[in-house]
Amino acid sequence: MTPARPAVGYRGTDRSYGDLYDRVTRLAHGLTGLDVGRGDRIAYLGPNHPSLVETFFAAGLLGAVFVPLNARLAAPELRFLLDDSGARVVVLGAGQDGGGLPGRHLSQDAVEELIAGAPADPVDEPVSQDDICLIMYTSGTTGRPKGAMLTHGNLIWNAVNLLVDVPLAHDEVTLVSAPLYHIAALAQLLVPTVLKGGRALLEPSFEVDRTFDLVESERVTMMFGVPTMFAALARSPRWAEADLSSLRHLLCGGAPVPEPLIRTYRERGLPFLQGYGMTETSPGALFLGAGHPDAGLGSAGVPCFFSDVRLVAPDGSPAAPGEPGEVYVQGPNVMPGYWRRPKETAKVLSADGWFRSGDIGVADEDGYVRIRDRISDMYISGGENVYPAEIESVLLAHPAVAECAVIGVPDEKWGETGKALVVLRPGASAEPGDLLAHLDGRLARFKIPRYLELVPELPRNGAGKLLRASLRKLHGQRQAR
Known part of the structure; x- marks a missing residue:
């Protein structure tokens, strides 16, 4: 639709949507030549980079399954994820060493050779909403990480939920400094931005001064961060004088957001939006949009439009307003299960599709839900x-x-x-x-x-x-x- 518009920016270089389409198509053909196809797992190891985005979309075109790997993990942890997922190919980001890791490795030079030598013909592989798009491993804060299987439909409906709450425009400049190997940056930033034809500005990591520089020079309109990232910006000596006038949407999640932090941003006139979700829900479940009254301030908001959320008391009955209950989520954004973990899936996913989050929430009379904590943290x-x-x-x-x-x-x-x-x-x-x-x-x-x-x-x-x-x-x- 907009082949000339910038799609992905990285360290001073932009690739247009036309360039992105061409490279992704060629990479998909090149992977086919390596006997990679429908259902095969394609892993990527490295920080945010255009190559990660291209590998993600190329896997999708083939009906293959993208497996983003946390670049901060140690070699034994990575070996577990690669063995567990059964990845056929591991694409190594710039500067990544695949020594000791199983599977076939593709360096950035090898990827460029594949792209250069492959045809640009459209890839004709039917892919349905129910096909698995990616396996996103949970952070493993308790026990071994589990791979949440997320379908193409999960990501589509999550993006629709976000677009109902956040009026993204075609000219968005989205700063993606949160890691794309976690679900929030991938599904709440990259996918909706590309869906609207905006520009995704990739950064390999979050840095306070670099963030201020990019917001000012690139006129960034949207970004996501966990509370600690936004708190670090607000503590900076540059906070009071920084030009933040371009910002339209600040999305915060990943942990309960302290009210003082929200007020700090609102005092600057910044649209600080918070939500609640998890990898297994792609991730959006609750959201507090800009139009809600101050009565909802500090809450995680209300259920996203195409998601249902209920709070369940310990005896299985609905939790009354003001009564703590476990958060259950149902909707087209909820995963079909954990990769090769039927017993673990059965523990959290009911036959009719309700996902047990393990989080405790309390709703007020108006339906605003405040997340208290993990059941295990209480x-x-x-x-x-x-x-x-x-x-x-x-x-x-x-x-x-x-x-x-x-x-x-x-x-x-x-x-x-x-x-x-x-x-x-x-x-x-x-x-x-x-x-x-x-x-x-x-x-x-x-x-x-x-x-x-x-x-x-x-x-x-x-x-x-x-x-x-x-x-x-x-x-x-x-x-x-």
Whole structure:
């Protein structure tokens, strides 16, 4: 439709939609010559790069299955994913070493040779909405990663859900600095941008100063980030004076978003939109669009248009307003299951397609859902359920706190009590007792952690998500305040 328009930008170079189509078509033919076809898995290892985008679409044209690999994983972790997926080919991004990894490897030079030597004829391979488009491995915060099978239909309907909530235009300039080997950047940024004919500006990683530079010079209109990314921008000395006038849509997700962070962006007049989802739902399930009243501020929003969400109490009954319940999701964006994991699939996916998220949410009378926490992250203190995200949101309102996390630790009297791990802002100082006193009067007494420790950093995965399992291993014992 728009072959001359820029499709993908990377480090000062743009490829038009016509160029992208030509390269993707030729790459698909080249992969066919390597005996790669329908149903075969094609893995990609590397950070954000045009080659990743081309491999993704080439796999789709062939009816093959794209398997994006987290470039930050160690060799044994990558071997597990490649063995589990049975990838026939591994495309290596620039600077990636495939030594010790199974399967046939294609370097960037080999990819260019395939493209140069292949025909440009259209690829005539029927692909339906029910065909598997990609296997996206979960972050593996608990146990071995599982491969969520996402169909072409899952990605299409997720994009439609997003376009209902976010009025993307043909002239969008989307900054893609979140990793495309995670579902949010791929399905919430890249696919909708390409669907509208916008320009996807790829960055290999997120950097605060680089983000400000690109927003100003490239007139970026949309970006996605987890809360820690947006918090890092707001803490920068450049925040107050940066030219952010081009921004239309700021999408935030991946963790509960503290209200103080939302207000910081809204005070700048920026459209800060948050949502909730997971790999298994492609990922959108709940969304808080720009037109909602302030009553919904801080919530994950309401169900996306073509998705159903319900909250289920522990006894299986519908959770009443104000009552915690597990989030269930159903719709055309929900995966058909985990790759080669029928037992794991049966645990989370009912016969009629309801996906059990493992997350606890609470809805108000108007239907706005607030995500409390993972069921596995909740701890019970003196018979009361305590949700770390609620405590963390209050701690983050303290001017000295940059990041924080709360875990449950053993307690002789209460069974479990809270322990807060806090990273201070650069140049700030605060005593643990002062930070705990900040919570007094803002939270019920049973929610206030008994212990607080100042730490230099918090462990996170490549998507910026907190690794609570690592925190529990490192800090899961009691200590004096």
